[in-house]
Amino acid sequence: MNDLFTRFKDDIFGLAWLSISLFLGLALFSFNPQDPSFNTLGDSSLASNYCGFFGSFLSDVLYQSLGLVAWVLVLLSVRASVKFFKGRQLEWTRWTFIWGTILLITLTGLMELYLPEKQFYQAQIQTGGVIGELVTAGLTQIFNFWGAALLLWSSFLILLVFYTEKTLLELSTAPWSGVKKVLGKKDVISFSFIDELGVVEKISSFFKREGVEDSGLEKTIESYQEKSNFFKIDQDIEEEEASTEFSIQEGEPKEGQLSFKIFKKDKEKAKKKKPRITKRVENWEMPKLEYLNDPPKKSKQKNSRIDDKEIKIKARLLTQKFEQFNVGGEVVGIRPGPAVTLFEFKPNIDVKISKITDLADDLCLALSSESVRIIAPIPGRDVVGIETSNSFQETVYLKDIISEGDFWDAEMSLPIPLGRQADGEPKVVDLRKMPHLLVAGTTGSGKSVFVVSTLTALLFKHSPKTLKLILIDPKQVDLTIFNNIPHLIMPPIREPQKAVVALRWAIKEMDKRYRSMSKFGARSIDEFNRKVGELSKEEIEEHEEMNREAEENNLHLETYYYSPQAFVVIVVEEFGDLMAVDKNNVEHGVVRLAQMARACGMHLILAMQSPRKDVVTGLIKTNIPGRISFKVASKLDSRIILDESGGERLLARGDMLFLAPGISKPKRHHGAWLSEEEINRVVNHWIDQGEPEYDDLAMKALEGSGGGYDFAGDDSFNGNEEESEYDERYDEIVSFVSGQKAVSASLLQRRFRLGYPRAARLIEIMESEGVVGPANGSKPRDVLISEYKD
The missing domain is CATH 1.10.10.10 (Winged helix-like DNA-binding domain superfamily/Winged helix DNA-binding domain)
Structure with a gap:
């Protein structure tokens, strides 16, 4: 019963205030001085008032005391009813009644001051009533008419500011704002008809024809034309920005506690960037975007997004719950997303942030939400973010992220499609800028899907000429689908002992790349590739001869590359298993690569189920700033991977927190879904074009690894x-x-x-x-x- 009352409380109070306003209006409208009242004796059954005996007494009291100002009470009742119907609450305090009462008294004085001779209803009612007559009589006796008028008007304006809590400027523009909403135009006062009728041109031609020389008038006309064009351009820019940015569905001025904005992306007006897909790189044909499944039509997912009514109910419940714990404030913005909705709550100045963060579980219960996460505060703003799960989660498809995001930009060397942000915007990050990535998540959280979708996305962007992969999968399940693609340096590794050998080979490769970059005076792999790409045939033969001599003399540390080198991405699934088998060697190898491999184009992606302290050590965390947390088991795991709690409150199936390098607070995203059929299409596309060419030294190292290497x-x-x-x-x-x-x-x-x-x-x-x-x-x-x- 309480839930039912909470749900329809606004409608109940709205109808109550509407009934009060109608009763007052009918009683005042049908007032008759002959009806029984405190001033007139008579039979109550003979009352002609529409509201009967009670209505006649009430209308007589209001008219006698307030005069025509009594109708202001009707307007205030109507306003209260409208606010409740719109889902807002009335912030009535003790001072509201005090300022309102004094304001009514001042208004009766003004009515009586300017209309003293006016009387209504057979000379029984004065314009300001008895109260207005007393106020006017006292003030005019002391200050005379003009002094009393000045005092009453200044008091009226001051009291109006206190009562409405708005500045005089806001009060003066409020009527124009109402006209704007009615007309649906940005500029109420517009002089566009002057241009349409050609008034400026006609005036200018008249003076030229008559030979009148008036430089002042000509300058005025030119000034108007420039100003008119300026505002026209400015208006066009605003309209263009409005079509590409957020469209505000609920954007009322702040009059109550639930005066908020619901930000939604207007997808129909948004201009989608057309992807510039590379079809062919040298002898390699790139995969088609059609290999990925199209998302279902909107009609099939019409219930996936949270609706406006549910948003308003949650916002109201949120504010009420805060009030129960003496946390004052208001909801100032709402941003719906594919899996969660972000409520922007602005607390009062006397509220401590720690008091809000302790209410996460209570809010979860009040909102009947699967999970509630509090961002206190949102970086760069004076509001607290409260993320609640939606009733239905929208599935994010990889094809949408690749098509809409920045995936195909030239600046994106190793793009990773994270999915959609909390507001529904696609998000793609560059692995080169991170430059390494830690991923953690329990079973069913979406961690493995993210790793697979990342590899699939890289296969769309790079050919075997520009990207090489080392896949380490102790589970022998998640990455086996990528067997035999031509991007592999060595076969996918399933044994932890051989994983150590692979890391050792990667370190040797890193050292050789740095020797090569030093030889050609390059500071990055891009600069190195550019310089060796400009070598002449004679220079290439010279470098080839020098390397051949070094190899014949067993001077392997003097060999170097003299041809462009591809990016190398090392992906480790279940990194915790490797650390359990050979912690010292694995940690030393990973730390060495994380410290130095960025500039030479080598990058790490380490995924694990449980980010324990003995798995994600201090050295590893220090050298790998890019981190992603799916749902983890506890606060401790979340603090290890993100340096703060919150990962334990995430939803499953792709809900993640991404902590970018240089950012103090992680941001929430919903990962993209990728089916096995889509992966097979992309993988088979590459397998059909050629077999992998494994590195000879890497294969020799794997074949000769009897018991692993001692890095220490x-x-x-x-x-x-x-x-x-x-x-x-x-x-x-x-x-x-x-x-x-x-x-x-x-x-x-x-x-x-x-x-x-x-x-x-x-x-x-x-x-x-x-x-x-x-x-x-x-x-x-x-x-x-x-x-x-x-």
């Missing part, structure tokens, strides 16, 4: 690797090897506590001197000597 003990990782071919422990190691039947780099690592590059280099030296045999796949090398002499 790797000299090259710490930047202390010796470049000379001679090793001071060579004799000691060969003496040990001579007593073995087979040997491998891993054996030397464990026996002598060496880093892998040093152990591998010693194996190569021993092979060149005939100590061990050639490589035999992943098997250890045979030892060819049985005794060693210094």
Whole structure:
């Protein structure tokens, strides 16, 4: 019953005030001095008043005391009724009654001062009533007529300001605002008819024809023309902005507590940017946008967006709940989105923000919402944001984000389609500017869909010539669909031990790229690609010869690239599993890449279910500022991934918080949905054009990974690797090897506590001197000597 009353409370109070206004109006309109009242005795059954005996007494009291000002009470009752019907509340306080009462008394004095001779209803009623007569008599006796008029008018204006809480300027423009709404025009006072009738031209031609020289008039005409054109241009600009920005559905002036604006995107008027899709890059044909499914028609999703009535009910309940906890303020704006609606609440100046943030659970109960998140305050504004879940969640489709957003802009090197923002706008970010990304979310939150949609979007933007991928998927489920695409550097990795090898290869690749950039004096991968792209054929042959000599002499640290290099994106699904198997090596590898790999075009995307403290360590958080949180299990997980709570209050199925680098507060987005059929179309498009060309060094490293690498003990990782071919422990190691039947780099690592590059280099030296045999796949090398002499 309480919920039913709360829902229809405005209608009930609106009808009550309407009945009061009609009763007062009928009683005053049908007033008859002969009816029984306090001044006239008579039979109550003979009252001619439309409202009977009670109406005759009430109208007599009002007319005798206030005169014609009694009709102001009728107007105030009608105003109260209209406000309730519009879903607003009356802010009646003690001062409202005080200022209103004094204002009525002042108005009776003005009526009696200017119309003292006027009497109505058989000379029984005066214009200002008894109160007006007393006020006027007292003031005129002291100040005379003009002094009393000045005092009454100034008092009337001051009291009107206090009563309405509006400035005199606002009160003076209020009538024009009403006329604007009726006429539906921006400018009420318009002189456009002067231009239409050609008045200016006729006046100007008249003076020219008559030979009248009046420079002042000509300057006035020219000034008018310039000013007219200026306002015309300004009006066109405003209309153009209104067609592309938000259209305000409910934009009343602030008169009560629920005077807010509902911002909605006018999609019909918004100009959609036509995507500039690249169809072909060298020998590669790019995927068609038609591979992605079109979103269903609006009629099929007409109930997906929250309607205006539900918005107003929630805004009213929100304000009432705050009032119960003595939190004063008003809802000043509402922004509906695909999954949540943002209410902009402006608290009173004496309200502490901490008092609002503690009410999240109470608001969730009051609004019957699945989740409530409080942004206190919204950055750069003096309002608090309250995000509540919609009754129906709108599905966001990847095709819409790619088509409408900035996905195809040239500045977007590695675009990631986040989805739609809380206000429904598409959002695309560039991975190069982040430059790495942490993603966390529980099962069913939408984390895996986001990772897959990110990879699919990158396949729309880049060919294998400009993008290379390393996919690490310990679950062996989410990323297997991308097997055999030509963008892969190595096959998708499923074993955590081999994931460490892949990270080691990435570090070597990073070092080689930096050597190459240093060789050509480039500070970024874009500058390097531009410079090597300008090399002549003779210069390319010269660089090729230098690299060949370095490889023949086993001087691998002197090799470098002299051709354009692609971006490398390393995607790790279930990063927590890798940290559980080999935390030290994985952390060292990730931190090294996160610290240095940005400039050379290598980027990380690390996804996990639970962002525990032992998974997302301090070093990793420091070097990866870009973070996305889907729904997580607890506040602690949210604080680890976002540095604040809120992730635990998200909805499932794509609801996310994105924390961009350099931004203190995360922003809410709703991720794009992508079906398996759409992914298969894009993947098959690339598979049909060619097989992946795996990197030889990466494959050798994977094949020779017996037990993984020790990054902590790797000299090259710490930047202390010796470049000379001679090793001071060579004799000691060969003496040990001579007593073995087979040997491998891993054996030397464990026996002598060496880093892998040093152990591998010693194996190569021993092979060149005939100590061990050639490589035999992943098997250890045979030892060819049985005794060693210094």
